[in-house]
Amino acid sequence: MSSQHAKAARRFLDNNEQAQWHNRTLWMVREKRDRLAMQLPEWEELRNLASQIKMHSLSHLDYYLSRFAARAEANGALVHWAKDADEHNAIVLNILNEHKVKKLVKSKSMLTEECHLNPFLEARGIEVVESDLGERILQLMQAAPSHIVMPAIHLKRQEVGKLFEEKLHTEKDNSDPGYLTHAARLHLRNEFLTADAAMTGANFGVAETGEVVVCTNEGNADMGTSFPPLHIVSMGIEKVIPDHQALSVYTRLLARSATGQPATTYTSHYRKPRPGSGMHIVLVDNGRSRTLGNEEHLQTLKCIRCGACMNTCPVYRRSGGYAYTYFIPGPIGINLGMLRSPDRYSGNVAACSLCYSCNLVCPVRIDLADQIYRWRQQLDSLGKADRVKKIVSAGMNYLFMRPSVYNQGLRLAPSVNHLPRFMIYNPLNAWGIGREFPVFAKESFTRMWEKGKVKKPQNKDAYEQ
Amino acid sequence: MKVGLFIPCYINAVYPEVGVAICKLLDYLGIETDYPLRQTCCGQPMANAGFEAQAIPLIKHFETLFGAYEYVLTPSASCAAFIKCRASGNIYEACEFLHDVVKVNKLPGSFPHKVSIHNSCHGVRELHLSSASELNIPPYSKIKNLLSLIDGIEISEPEKVDECCGFGGMFSIEEPAVSVCMGKDKLAAHLATGAGYITGADSSCLMHMQGIARREKLPVKFIHLIQILAAGL
Numbered sequence: 198m199s200s201q202h203a204k205a206a207r208r209f210l211d212n213n214e215q216a217q218w219h220n221r222t223l224w225m226v227r228e229k230r231d232r233l234a235m236q237l238p239e240w241e242e243l244r245n246l247a248s249q250i251k252m253h254s255l256s257h258l259d260y261y262l263s264r265f266a267a268r269a270e271a272n273g274a275l276v277h278w279a280k281d282a283d284e285h286n287a288i289v290l291n292i293l294n295e296h297k298v299k300k301l302v303k304s305k306s307m308l309t310e311e312c313h314l315n316p317f318l319e320a321r322g323i324e325v326v327e328s329d330l331g332e333r334i335l336q337l338m339q340a341a342p343s344h345i346v347m348p349a350i351h352l353k354r355q356e357v358g359k360l361f362e363e364k365l366h367t368e369k370d371n372s373d374p375g376y377l378t379h380a381a382r383l384h385l386r387n388e389f390l391t392a393d394a395a396m397t398g399a400n401f402g403v404a405e406t407g408e409v410v411v412c413t414n415e416g417n418a419d420m421g422t423s424f425p426p427l428h429i430v431s432m433g434i435e436k437v438i439p440d441h442q443a444l445s446v447y448t449r450l451l452a453r454s455a456t457g458q459p460a461t462t463y464t465s466h467y468r469k470p471r472p473g474s475g476m477h478i479v480l481v482d483n484g485r486s487r488t489l490g491n492e493e494h495l496q497t498l499k500c501i502r503c504g505a506c507m508n509t510c511p512v513y514r515r516s517g518g519y520a521y522t523y524f525i526p527g528p529i530g531i532n533l534g535m536l537r538s539p540d541r542y543s544g545n546v547a548a549c550s551l552c553y554s555c556n557l558v559c560p561v562r563i564d565l566a567d568q569i570y571r572w573r574q575q576l577d578s579l580g581k582a583d584r585v586k587k588i589v590s591a592g593m594n595y596l597f598m599r600p601s602v603y604n605q606g607l608r609l610a611p612s613v614n615h616l617p618r619f620m621i622y623n624p625l626n627a628w629g630i631g632r633e634f635p636v637f638a639k640e641s642f643t644r645m646w647e648k649g650k651v652k653k654p655q656n657k658d659a660y661e662q
Numbered sequence: 663m664k665v666g667l668f669i670p671c672y673i674n675a676v677y678p679e680v681g682v683a684i685c686k687l688l689d690y691l692g693i694e695t696d697y698p699l700r701q702t703c704c705g706q707p708m709a710n711a712g713f714e715a716q717a718i719p720l721i722k723h724f725e726t727l728f729g730a731y732e733y734v735l736t737p738s739a740s741c742a743a744f745i746k747c748r749a750s751g752n753i754y755e756a757c758e759f760l761h762d763v764v765k766v767n768k769l770p771g772s773f774p775h776k777v778s779i780h781n782s783c784h785g786v787r788e789l790h791l792s793s794a795s796e797l798n799i800p801p802y803s804k805i806k807n808l809l810s811l812i813d814g815i816e817i818s819e820p821e822k823v824d825e826c827c828g829f830g831g832m833f834s835i836e837e838p839a840v841s842v843c844m845g846k847d848k849l850a851a852h853l854a855t856g857a858g859y860i861t862g863a864d865s866s867c868l869m870h871m872q873g874i875a876r877r878e879k880l881p882v883k884f885i886h887l888i889q890i891l892a893a894g895l
Contacts (some may be wrong), residue, residue, distance in 0.1 A: 198835075203836060203838070203840070206837060206839050207838075210840065210843050216843070220847070224822070231795065231796070233797050237798065238798070241797060241798055241882070249694065258738035279721055296870075298706045337719045339681075349826065370764070393775035399812050488760070509796065511825055511826045511828065511840075512840050512844075512846050515840050515843050515844060518812070547832070547836045547837055549830075550826050550828060550830030550833045550837075550841070551710055551783070551785040551830055551831075551833070552787070552826035552830070552842070553782035553784075553788065554785055554787070554794075554824075554825075557794050558796045570709075573710070574709075574712055574713075574714050577715075578695070583712075583783050584834060585835075586713070586836065588710075589832065590707070590713035591713075591716060593703065593707060593708055594708060594717075594719065594720070595704070596702070597702035597703040597720050597722065597723075598702070598719055598720065599670070600701070602701075603671075603702045604699075607674060610675050624836075625833075627835035627836070627838040628834065628835055628838070630838040630839070630842060631838065631842035631846075631874060631877060632754060632834075632870070632873030632874050632877055633840060633872075633874075633877045634873065635672070636676065637675050637676055637678060637867050638675065638679075640675070641674045641675050641678055642669045642673065642678035642681035642682070643669070643674055645681075645682065647699070648683075651682050651697075652679070658765075660692060660768075
C-alpha cells in the first residue's frame with residue numbers, strides 16, 4: 198500500500214544526512230519568511246487583499262485579459278494566444294524561426310517547464326540556455342527542478358563544484374560558493390552576449406498598462422533581455438491583475454513568502470520593446486480555463502508561485518521535490534498535478550498529513566489542504582484508491598456502525614496485547630515500521646462507565662468561580 | 663448544565679484514563695455528564711483517507727446520539743474539529759470548553775513536573791487553541807492558560823512549535839517512512855526542552871509519538887492535558 202511518493206520518500210530518507218540537511222535548509226527559509234511576515238502589522242490584511250484581488254481578477258478574466266492584450270499591443274508588443282502547451286511551443290518556435298534564432302537565453306519560467314519547451318526547441322536545432330543559476334546548474338546536469346523557487350535546493354555545493362569542474366572547467370575540488378558563482382557569471386555573461394533572443398516568464402501582467410512584471414534575484418532576466426533584439430514572454434492567463442495598486446500588494450508578499458526578503462532584488466517592468474527590437478507575449482491557457490470552471494479547485498489559479506507551501510510542508514521537506522511525480526512538488530503541486538491528470542499524478546495525493554500549515558503560509562490564501570482532502574474523496578471513483586485503505590475504511594464502517602459489535606470489540610481488544618510479536622510486527626504492518634503498537638487498556642472507558650467505575654469524587658471542595 | 667461526552671474510539675480502548683479524568687473535572691465543576699453508550703467513532707479516519715462515504719453514516723449516528731445536548735465534549739481536538747464542520751450540535755474540544763465556556767480560573771492540585779506542550783495541527787489550525795506560528799496575530803495559548811492554573815508545573819514548548827508529528831491517520835501507514843521521520847524529529851524537539859512529560863489536547867498525536875518513544879526506548883512520559891488538569895481531583 199505504498200504510493201510512488203511513499204517509495205521515493207523512503208529512498209530519499211535512506212540518505213539520512215542529506216535528508217536532514219534538506220529539511221533544515223527549507224525550514225530556515227520558512228523561518229526567514231516568518232521573520233519578515235511578522236514585521237508587517239498588516240500581513241494578514243495583505244493576504245486577504247491578495248486573495249480577493251486574485252478572485253476578482255479571475256472572475257473577470259475575460260475583461261482583464263482583453264484589456265491587458267489591447268494595452269500591450271498599443272505599447273508595441275505582439276500578443277499571441279495559446280490554448281495549450283503544443284500551441285505555445287509552436288508559436289514560440291515560429292517566432293524564433295522568423296528571426297533566425299539559433300540561441301535562446303531564458304530566465305526562470307515554470308510555465309515553459311509545464312509546456313516542455315526546452316526539449317521541443319532543442320529537438321529543432323535551437324540552443325536553449327537557462328540563465329537562472331539554479332536552473333542553469335540543473336540544465337547542465339540534465340535534471341529537473343526540485344523546487345519552484347529554489348530549483349537546485351536539493352544539491353550541495355560540492356555537487357555543483359564537481360559539475361562545474363566538468364562543464365565549466367573550474368579548479369578541481371573547489372566548491373567555494375563565491376568562486377563557483379563567479380565562474381557561472383563569466384560563463385553566463387558570454388551566453389547573454391551571444392544569444393539571438395531572450396525569453397522570460399511573467400510573475401504578473403498588469404491589465405491597466407499592458408506591462409509584464411518579472412521578479413528575479415540575479416538580474417538574469419534583465420541581462421537576457423538587454424542584448425538580443427527579441428524578447429518573448431511566456432505568460433499563463435491567470436497572471437493578469439488589474440493595476441499597479443494591485444501589483445503593490447503582490448510585490449510586498451511574493452519575496453517575503455518565497456525567500457524571506459522584503460522584495461526580490463530585481464523587479465523588472467517590461468512595458469514595450471526596446472527601440473529596434475521586438476517583444477512578443479504568449480498568453481497560455483493549457484487547462485487554466487477548465488480549472489476556472491472547477492469550483493472546488495478554482496483557487497489554485499490564485500497561486501503566485503512563491504513556494505512557501507513547500508518550505509513549510511513537513512512532508513515535502515522530508516521527501517524532496519523528486520519524490521512527487523508532477524514537476525511542481527509540495528501542496529500546490531499535488532493539486533496542480535491532479536488538475537493536469539488524475540490518472541498520472543494521483544500518487545501524490547497521499548503525501549499530506551493534513552496539517553494545514555500550507556493554508557496558513559499561503560500569501561494568497563489558497564485552501565491547499567482542503568483541496569487535497571477533496572481530491573482524496575475522488576480517488577475511489579477514479580479507480581485510484583489504495584486497496585488496503587479502502588478495505589480498512591469499509592471494515593471500520595462495519596465495526597463503528599454496529600455499536601454492540603464495537604463494544605464487544607472493546608472488550609476483546611486487550612487480548613491483542615498478548616499476541617506473539619511476529620504476528621503484530623511484520624512487513625505487512627506499516628505502523629510497526631519504527632513504532633510500537635498502542636497497548637489496549639484492561640478495561641475500555643465504556644466498560645468502566647457501565648460498571649460504575651468512573652467514580653465521582655467526594656466533591657467536598659466544589660468549584661466556585 | 664448537562665453535557666454529552668464523546669470518547670473517541672482509540673481513547674476508549676487505549677487511554678480510558680483520559681475519559682475518567684474529564685469526568686472528574688466536570689463533576690468538580692458541577693457539570694452533569696452523560697455518556698451515550700451506543701457511541702463509536704466520528705468517521706474522521708475514513709474521511710481523511712478518502713472514504714467520506716463510509717464516514718457519513720457515522721456522522722449521522724453521532725448526530726442522533728448527541729444532537730440534543732446543549733454541549734458535547736470530547737478530549738480530542740482532531741475529532742472535535744472534524745465533527746464541528748460536519749455535524750449539527752454544539753461540539754467542543756474539552757480544553758476549549760473549559761477555557762471558553764466554563765472559563766475555569768482555578769484548579770486544585772499540583773503537577774510538579776516539566777511538560778512540553780504538543781500543539782497539534784487540528785487543535786491549532788482548525789480549533790484555534792493557540793496562535794498558529796504561520797500567522798501574524800497576537801500570540802495566545804488556551805492550553806498554556808489552563809496548565810498555568812496547576813501548581814508546580816513548568817511549561818515549555820518545542821522548537822518548530824506547531825509542526826506536525828506525522829500521525830495524520832492513515833497517512834501514518836501509507837507514508838510510513840516520512841511519518842516516522844516526522845515523529846522522531848518532533849520527539850527530539852520535545853525532548854530537547856528537558857521535559858519529562860509531553861502533553862496536549864490530542865491523544866492521537868501522543869499515541870503516535872509514544873509508539874516511537876517506546877520503540878526507541880526513550881525515557882519520556884505522555885499525558886493528556888486533561889489528566890494534568892484533573893491531577894488534584
